[in-house]
Amino acid sequence: MTSLRDVAERAQVAVSTVSAALNGTRPVKAETKRRIERAAAELGYRPNLLARGLVSKRTRILALLFPPPGSGFGLTEMQFATGAAEAAAELGYHLLLSPESADPVEELRYLTGMGLVDGVLLMEVRLADERTDFLLESGTPFAMIGRTREPGSLDYADIDFARTARDAVAHLAGLGHRAIALLNHSTGAYSPGYGPAVRAGEEFAAAAREAGLWYAGDVRADTAGEGRLAFERLMAEHPEVTAVAAMSDQAAVGVLQAVEERGWRVPGDLSLLLASASARVAEMFRPRLTTLEPPGAELGRLGARMLIDRLESPGSPPAQRLVPCRLVIGDSSAPPRGSGAAR
């Protein structure tokens, strides 16, 4: 491993001069600089990040905490990670992928105490999240993908649920639907206060109200089995519902089962929207589902970028970005049954 000293020797200057020349920390005579750069290139010199980090207290490493598997870790969550890693790499940073153990706060204490990471990127943020409390208290810079209930002046990138819900509702209302339902995540599978579930619920309700649509909100399912039952119950209690938006792809599978069982067809008898699933997933369904595709990679990129901004200019105003899901129209949404148009 070639060090700054080797370069200094070869270029016939002092170590500190090499450092200055290579980093542009202070002016170095053009000719000397050239000589140093040549020596560095010839020796294939690469600065040692550890030594640099030790003195500068900056490692240019970001940690991304990811929740234990099973808690709905899908394609979208992976896009957070790859998007963040890419944005970080573009800006000269690295991303550490840290699995979250049973005690996330202890995990964070450990992670930040080592001096290894400059900042933390949080995902799967809950409305009240102990992790943010710890990070605030410990003074560790961080940004969130998702957000707490009162993000105050914290940095975050999240889905624009308000906009997304209104787009979806407008799509359905435009087709002629008058009564819709949101098949939300079940409270059991996710810790209570799981942001997306709560916000989707609130915003779909608001959007439906604004559009003058009847709305059933408290229908919940996360598995195919649950989805089937939930849909049956919904139809029993509210037969007027002609369109359903499902938050979970698994639950959508159950709805399709139930639809088939009663001899119905999608979209003739029921319009089915998939909320929070990539178009790639929606394509696998028959018929191709209309979907609200979450901007996973973009949120990851934004999160990483705002964290880096925070690190490099700590005083700047908080960055808070909301990005709507993209409505990708498939073959599962059509005018409601009995409207005469499609059958």
Place this chain on the structure above:
Amino acid sequence: MTSLRDVAERAQVAVSTVSAALNGTRPVKAETKRRIERAAAELGYRPNLLARGLVSKRTRILALLFPPPGSGFGLTEMQFATGAAEAAAELGYHLLLSPESADPVEELRYLTGMGLVDGVLLMEVRLADERTDFLLESGTPFAMIGRTREPGSLDYADIDFARTARDAVAHLAGLGHRAIALLNHSTGAYSPGYGPAVRAGEEFAAAAREAGLWYAGDVRADTAGEGRLAFERLMAEHPEVTAVAAMSDQAAVGVLQAVEERGWRVPGDLSLLLASASARVAEMFRPRLTTLEPPGAELGRLGARMLIDRLESPGSPPAQRLVPCRLVIGDSSAPPRGSGAAR
């Protein structure tokens, strides 16, 4: 940030003694040790990884290179990452998620040159892979998820394609199929020599031969459109084929389209297997597809573990593990058309 020196002061001993006591590097009198440990706990001391790494030349950080998005990065690939991160964490290591740029070797040179990572975990390995050449030459420890054509004494964890193909073929043969086809990845989308494509092709052919089945191997598709066309062509040329295994979920979508267009049903008229897709994905299809679920998380875990073994006992014999995909039987495989059994 509390340092070794603070602990030493509080415990009234020398810095080096604290280091020895905390790491067990050399014997320290029980009472002294207790005193030191108490002081460390009271101060909330955490060793600084950078300083430690600087002298020990070991950071306990592993890098996982992941390919640029678009090259078929799905749920399985993500499981490599999370599995590896978890296994690493269990053993006290960290995982750096590194996006691979256009020049992977330069990327590696950079990554390993900084002294930041102890070893590298490679995925999406090709049969002839320049990255392994570089890593071997530079003496960087590494392990592969996947493998080159001649892995020699390299460490790897890969899918057991031979076993997987035989399981799949046995399943189909047992149902009565006599002629099958593998809908492989198209050569265009993947760099030539993409291991899984080549090995799946070879092993399915071998398994079919052994089972006495007629086999069509050179059918390729990676998108729905390609899948539809490929299937149509297959049926035109080889109408005797009654079962298809698709390597790509997208291609399977195309096959289902084509099946529907000709008024057929799955599995009555065609048995369709999904190779290399998680059961969760297979469930979204109607009917639920029979699938060969790759052991993504396990391969990730194995890869991380063998890399760590290599780091901690460099002389140990190479670890090479093959794990078969799990055959998850869905509703898409049944006796062949015309067999009288199912219709």
Place this chain on the structure above:
DNA sequence: GACGCGGATCGAAACGTTTCGCAAAACGTA
């Protein structure tokens, strides 16, 4: 009572950087 020995602890050096006060050289001006 001197000597040697082993266990326990200490102190200093080293890892590869950055940072900073200072000295040397170069230049312009009186």
Place this chain on the structure above:
DNA sequence: TACGTTTTGCGAAACGTTTCGATCCGCGTC
């Protein structure tokens, strides 16, 4: 020529560890 100013480069210290030879102490032995 002498002096002040700017430019350029140097050397030492510091970051928080690990490592290793040196030192100190108590004890048994002859």
